[in-house]
Amino acid sequence: MRSLRLLLLSTPVGPLGSGLGGGVELTVVNLAQVLARLSHQVAIAAPQGSVLPDAIAALDISLIQMAGNWQPIAQSQPRSAPIAVGSALANAWQYAHQAQSQYDLLVNFAYDWLPFYLTPFFKVPVAHFVSMGSLNDALDAVIAQVVVQFPGTIGAYTRSQTQTFANLDPGQWQILGSAIDISHYQYCDQPSDFLLWLGRISPEKGLEDAVAAAISANQSLQIFGKVENSDYWRQIQSAIAQAPSHLSIDYGGFLTTEQLQKSLGQAKALLVTSHWAEAFGIVAIEALACGVPVIAYRCGGLAEIVRSGETGWLVEPDDALGLVDAIAQIHQIDRRHCRQQAETTYSLAAWGDRFEQWFDSILFGKITA
Numbered sequence: 001m002r003s004l005r006l007l008l009l010s011t012p013v014g015p016l017g018s019g020l021g022g023g024v025e026l027t028v029v030n031l032a033q034v035l036a037r038l039s040h041q042v043a044i045a046a047p048q049g050s051v052l053p054d055a056i057a058a059l060d061i062s063l064i065q066m067a068g069n070w071q072p073i074a075q076s077q078p079r080s081a082p083i084a085v086g087s088a089l090a091n092a093w094q095y096a097h098q099a100q101s102q103y104d105l106l107v108n109f110a111y112d113w114l115p116f117y118l119t120p121f122f123k124v125p126v127a128h129f130v131s132m133g134s135l136n137d138a139l140d141a142v143i144a145q146v147v148v149q150f151p152g153t154i155g156a157y158t159r160s161q162t163q164t165f166a167n168l169d170p171g172q173w174q175i176l177g178s179a180i181d182i183s184h185y186q187y188c189d190q191p192s193d194f195l196l197w198l199g200r201i202s203p204e205k206g207l208e209d210a211v212a213a214a215i216s217a218n219q220s221l222q223i224f225g226k227v228e229n230s231d232y233w234r235q236i237q238s239a240i241a242q243a244p245s246h247l248s249i250d251y252g253g254f255l256t257t258e259q260l261q262k263s264l265g266q267a268k269a270l271l272v273t274s275h276w277a278e279a280f281g282i283v284a285i286e287a288l289a290c291g292v293p294v295i296a297y298r299c300g301g302l303a304e305i306v307r308s309g310e311t312g313w314l315v316e317p318d319d320a321l322g323l324v325d326a327i328a329q330i331h332q333i334d335r336r337h338c339r340q341q342a343e344t345t346y347s348l349a350a351w352g353d354r355f356e357q358w359f360d361s362i363l364f365g366k367i368t369a
């Protein structure tokens with residue numbers, strides 16, 4: 001494929017590297033990396049304060065900083081939330097409009113109504129990567145309009161994510177999955193005696209279930225992640241205060257990707273206890289890459305990632321006792337199988353190929369309005 005000039009428009013809920021954007025941040029950075037390695041010219045427009053990891057500093061990726069407010073996260077809003085006027089998002093799309101002649105394709109990562117609404121006003125094609133399941137009525141409606149006018153231009157992580165959009169035919173989506181740079185994740189065969197929980201600290205992530213399960217299973221728990229909702233975090237801290245003193249339920253703050261890559265492998269298992277259908281769940285593949293089995297509720301993307309009995313255990317959603325049983329069975333999982341699954345299914349190379357094919361079909365395929 002010839003070299004493309006690509007503009008990736010990142011999530012407007014926070015700067016790259018802040019953790020506010022959750023897994024989309026890593027998706028944007030990893031995609032920029034793999035596309036640059038495939039000799040495409042890659043630019044990222046992202047909220048002011050964004051940083052790229054040192055590991056990709058040698059690649060020629062331009063980072064365009066967008067001033068302005070961050071959007072509220074859609075998970076914290078009602079389905080009928082009014083359309084927010086957010087200037088980092090508006091500024092990014094204003095820049096994209098002014099500079100569109102410098103690019104062959106724009107790639108939208110904002111889970112927001114605005115980029116879909118603006119799509120017909122651009123001369124350059126827009127590919128939309130939708131990073132979550134259905135959460136907002138206005139967004140559902142505008143995605144459906146874009147699909148009619150520009151078939152083949154919407155992508156998603158997983159099949160189960162697309163099934164949450166009741167107004168759209170599942171066949172209209174490109175399923176792209178996710179990937180990580182496995183070589184940077186340190187495999188660990190001999191774990192220490194603690195469980196791990198990773199993610200944005202926000203009610204939909206269900207951290208309280210992981211804390212309760214760890215206490216019931218008499219296991220220590222290490223928590224890392226960005227506190228997104230302080231009231232929720234105070235409730236979790238009260239639950240942690242009830243833990244018996246011989247257990248360590250420790251919050252270690254928000255780690256950079258590089259720090260995670262070095263330290264995840266020590267854990268006996270990762271608990272993913274979300275109350276919503278995760279579109280994907282990148283923390284699960286990061287853990288697998290380090291040889292860490294994943295115990296997760298059988299819901300959303302996690303149900304597509306975890307091979308129950310082979311690379312972790314799937315537990316019925318919100319069944320806290322089921323988590324405790326799974327923790328007791330974790331020794332049955334061979335950590336080498338976890339690493340192997342990450343290597344064979346979530347490598348950057350195969351993922352980059354899927355995106356190239358998608359872009360190719362949008363730019364050169366017979367997609368007609």
Ligand code: UDP
Pocket residue numbers: 019021022023024026198199200224225226253254255256257260280281282283284286
């Ligand atoms: N993460 C991180 N530092 C932490 C905890 C989590 O960088 O201390 C990152 C993690 O690597 C992953 C993201 O946060 O990229 C969480 O993504 P996931 O898809 O699991 O959930 P989301 O937040 O998108 O709902």
